[in-house]
Amino acid sequence: MIGGLFIYNHKGEVLISRVYRDDIGRNAVDAFRVNVIHARQQVRSPVTNLARTSFFHVKRGNLWLAAVTKQNVTAAMVFEFLLKMCDVMQSYFGKISEENVKNNFVLIYELLDEILDFGYPQNTDTGILKTFITQQGVKSATKEEQAQITSQVTGQIGWRREGIKYRRNELFLDVLEYVNLLMSTQGQVLSAHVAGKVVMKSYLSGMPECKFGINDKITMENKSKSTTQSAILDDSSRPATSSKSSIAIDDCQFHQCVKLSKFESEHAISFIPPDGEYELMRYRITKDISFPFRIIPLVREVGRTKMEVKVVLKSNFKPSLIGQKIEVKIPTPLNTSGVQLICMKGKAKYKASENAIVWRIKRMAGMKETQLSAEIELLLTDTKKKWNRPPISMNFEVPFAPSGLKVRYLKVFESKLNYNDHDVIKWMIGDGAIANYLLNRNSKVGVDLFSVAFTFGIGGMIGIAAASPISGAHLNPAVTLGFASIGRFPFRKVAHYLLGQYLGAFLAAVTVFAVYYEGINAFDNGNHVPIYMAQMHSNPSYAEMATGGIFSTYPSPWMSIVGTLVDQIVATFALMFGIIVLTHPRTGLPAYLHPFILGMLICGMVVAFGLNCGAALNPARDLSPRVFQALAGYGMDAFKPTNSLYWITAGIIGPHIGGILGAWAPNLVLFYEVDNSIDNKEENGGKIEMERTPSSNDDANKPFLVVKE
Template sequence: MSASAIFILDLKGKVLICRNYMGMLDMGEIDHFMPILMKREEEADVSPVAAHGATHFLWIKHSNLYLVALTKKNSNAALVYSFLYKIVETVKVFREYFKELEEESIRDNFVTVYELLDEVMDFGFPQTTDSKILQEYITQKGHKLEVGAPRPPATVTNAVSWRSEGIKYRKNEVFMDVIESVNLLVNANSSVLRSEIVGSIKLKVVLSGMPELRLGLNDKVLFEINGREKSKTVELEDVKFHQCVRLSRFENDRTISFIPPDGECELMSYRLNTTVKPLIWIESKIEKYSHSRVKIKVTARSQFKTRSTANNVAIMVPVPSDADSPKFKTSIGTAKWLPEKNVVQWNIKSFPGGKEHDMHAHFGLPSVEADQMEGKPPITVSFEIPYFTVSGIQVRYLKIIEKSGYRALPWVRYITQSGDYQLRTN
């Protein structure tokens, strides 16, 4: 059981829209919500669940709105909150129409929001919450709503609620992106304090019918099961899948089998808490001249194989807040001063592996003190390396199985990019 009713309120507690799903709740109960909330704020009580008699309020705040679920039953709180956040996500999908979920958009698009609330839940039970399926039910033209011929939600008639039947394409293709972000923190003594890899596999599916896909990775656990321990593998941690993946199959034999949604989705995400050799290493030296000038030398070294190239590298070097009169010299790329951020941004469009480059910056310091440079922010780096994964994960195969037997082309692309990538300097 989820919620008996859903309310959307403004910051003053005025009801903008509501939907009573079960008809067994006094809708006037919502009047008690804001007084309870204000009292809790005075008492610094941050609990997201409140009660008035037998009625429970489960709520979230988004932008200038409160989304409140009311129930008198012993409901699954995690399910209710998941549903509330799904409403926010679903409404935001209709971006051309709503722009953003806020008070004004609710007022302007009252009918559409009400139709959405009507489709996502039935008699207190969540139904179709997938935005792509909902867009087939509800379409907009200007401020006019058109609802197609009545039909039961896909979750009732079809086990695959995330994909419609009868999809047809002239050319069948699957595009897969394996994207890894490197989070790194290096201290002033050049020691790595934190390193991790956060990965995701994203799909763009252009396939007719109801195909089944099977994905094979160089997963360490799978290779150990099959007695292939000598092969190059990765040990995936904190793996999360899209709802389309058959979890029982993965738990039994590590096979990733699924009927994909149409269009774009994130198939899975994973994390590797492993020591990562910094892909781009930064060294910085600062020389001060009688408190009136400062010279900064930054050396960047790419520590990956020469056959790979980092694109759109941006190195952000902090400078004193009162620096002025900048002069730059770079062995590659361009440097510019961003006074509003107190940084020098060194841009390198293409940085091949195994290379080293320098950037020299001169600044005037009209009022700097001797300790002005101490405790400065770290250097941050952003970059993207195509055709490369730092973990070594590989797509061994991507099989497409469809009853009609059509041919389909799978495309796989690997990308490594910077996440939270920081290097502290003296």
């Protein structure tokens, strides 16, 4: 039993205090502050015993949650309660911080009254707690509401209340695995296991039933020398680093909503999901683990005042995958006075407060190798005790499952409201990789990447056909500068064309916003979020309603500043090269086919270059709507992707460079003998007709580019 629960800030001030036993006094609060929070040396043990009093504590950010007892209690039960308490608070008011705890202290005390009864944990299920503890004012419950609460607590489906409705049905599934590895200095694995969990966020209407399968086959068997039950999962498509065709789960634990009878009979996980975020499954694997990284440390002592350390980091996963947020902590001796660092990749810094070198790498591709070299200066000490060399620790995020566990399918059924998994927006993260299946609620309307690209092509075709006899139908500042750079367009007209193109794109954004204003507000509830969809999983509460991509492009999470620049240079180069070649008289294509051909070219460019940067291609199409987006309520966040430089590199610099290079390339490689200078052209009635090499095609007598004055 728990005698008391306290929440401290980083200064040791008590924010929340609830005492359940008379044997816990005020001195217990002060003892924890002095001996744990303000201790001279960092307290690593989660359990501290002081004067026959046990303190079980966990830390979340700058806050400490401490459970105090003088009884002989089960430590696992206390820690399970503390972790559940953190989950409950997080589900109610988000991030656990000092400010949020102070703003919701009344709510926290209400939760403690329901969760703990005389120090015994009673109910930590957020779905049940939210039925009668809310953050808004509560009216007196009617008889029907009281009966609903009673059935909620005592019924068969106590984790989900009836009558839940959402405008959009969404289901998030995350497979998260944590590798715990201990290796010797010779590279021998001393101990290793994978602690995994399946976390789900369900926002589904009614009382749906979900089912998902892990790997191909699931069988349950008991080990001969142990009472622990193991699940053997066949997987013929394990990573190349593993030689076995199956994986063994040593321990597995399911949420109470899982129907275990179906798990054993149908080899699938079937459940009625709670509302909101919850942990569906937890498992542990100790065999046949594929390690994403390998660290090779080399330490050489140079006398008593100097030490040289070299750490080699190798990535063992596929080259197509990218590791992110890599942090390596290399311990240093306590008598370290200074460190000189050289790293091939990322940034490294010596932190005296942690007695460690912290090496951070933003991203690292698979099958790569990098290293860090450190020269450590030591102070002379009288102690003869040899430094015991603590282990190197590492944190990282990789879209890769070391255990080989895979999510094969995810299905949703709801009989009363008559919807199934085809009407649900599902975001599945298996092996750490995001697979998005966005299925429209109206089965007659389907929008995918090709649909968007095809629409861009049709719009370009209509614009070219309408504006070609009047202005040459440049429509793109990169095209205008490209033609001007090779002499096919007068520089004195460039400024007028660019002004018209940017202004036209701005008015187009205004038109789109006016037409879809009600739809946008209904989708994002008026929040106007400019975050791109690739960030949806990292912050679903904020980014799941993102509508900024309607107006301007956003880079994928893996793109760097240099990558966005190169992507748009190559993309616009290909576009401009295609325009010159396809419309050149030597190609022999009839002029009346040019709008259709160029429309298909635009469609192909959007499909080919849509992944990295959304196929900006046109500075006017990207910058002007981005400016309108900022003015229309989305704010300056529209300019912040990739360190606030994306809109410059991918929206302005890249397309202009690519347009100029794409205009010059055909003339230098294919049509170099053609005279493209505009100074010697004949002016007839204000019309400038461009000369070109005659062709056998009858349509070749028509001008390639016509510019009206």
